Amino acid sequence: xxxxxxxxxxxxxxxxxxxxxxxxxxxxxxxxxxxxxxxxxxxxxxxxxxxxxxxxxxxxxxxxxxxxxxxxxxxxxxxxxxxxxxxxxxxxxxxxxxxxxxxxxxxxxxxxxxxxxxxxxxxxxxxxxxxxxxxxxxxxxxxxxxxxxxxxxxxxxxxxxxxxxxxxxxx
Numbered sequence: 001x002x003x004x005x006x007x008x009x010x011x012x013x014x015x016x017x018x019x020x021x022x023x024x025x026x027x028x029x030x031x032x033x034x035x036x037x038x039x040x041x042x043x044x045x046x047x048x049x050x051x052x053x054x055x056x057x058x059x060x061x062x063x064x065x066x067x068x069x070x071x072x073x074x075x076x077x078x079x080x081x082x083x084x085x086x087x088x089x090x091x092x093x094x095x096x097x098x099x100x101x102x103x104x105x106x107x108x109x110x111x112x113x114x115x116x117x118x119x120x121x122x123x124x125x126x127x128x129x130x131x132x133x134x135x136x137x138x139x140x141x142x143x144x145x146x147x148x149x150x151x152x153x154x155x156x157x158x159x160x161x162x163x164x165x166x167x168x169x170x171x
Contacts, residue, residue: 004140007123008161011055012104013094015117016151017087018061018068020110021127024147027065037067038147046152047075049169053159058094060087062113085113091120108154110134110146125154 019025022043028036047057058079059072065082072080079097081090095105103122107114110130118124118137126138127146135141140157144150159169 005161007103007139008158010103011106011123011158012100013056013058013098014050014106014108014154014158015058015060015091015094015121017107017109017111017114018059018065019063020130020146021108021150022059022071022147024145025110026147027067035065035067037065037071039071040147040149040152042149043151044071044075046149046155047077050155050159051076053162053164055155055158056094056098058090060090060117062087087113088116088120091117106154106158108142108150125150 016022022039023037026038051057057077059068059077060081061068062085063082068082069080079094081087091107102120105121106123106125107117107121108125109118110127111134112131115133115137118134124138125140125142126134127142127144127150129145142150142153144153
């Protein structure tokens with residue numbers, strides 16, 4: 001666990017896949033084509049707190065979604081990538097933009113489109129119900145499932161490793 005704690009302390013940017021990580025992998029599409037997704041409120045608070053302590057947060061999704069865009073806007077996420085399964089270019093753009101090394105970047109993914117980034121980043125997380133190749137590519141498998149507080153779990157781990165206990169996180 002010490003090695004994990006050391007690695008967590010180095011993280012400055014966390015990139016979250018959206019569908020299956022920030023959501024439960026379900027979309028609702030109405031008759032008029034309107035799309036709805038269910039996001040976890042505890043994840044949102046975790047993102048707000050993490051940003052307060054200097055962590056950079058980004059969203060990356062293979063699907064173009066107005067619901068994802070709206071959630072990113074609500075949380076003040078400026079780095080968002082949607083509409084292509086190739087996430088490695090976005091990863092490298094952020095790495096350059098923030099002048100980071102791989103060891104400073106964590107990625108949380110759950111499916112095949114996430115594996116390349118998971119293999120390059122400093123710390124890769126996934127959810128328990130991911131395909132086997134994704135599970136094998138992860139450094140850590142969350143206890144929570146997608147849409148049920150994964151972001152909060154990961155961000156709490158990083159803040160804990162930095163010595164920012166829950167008492168300090170109170171508003």
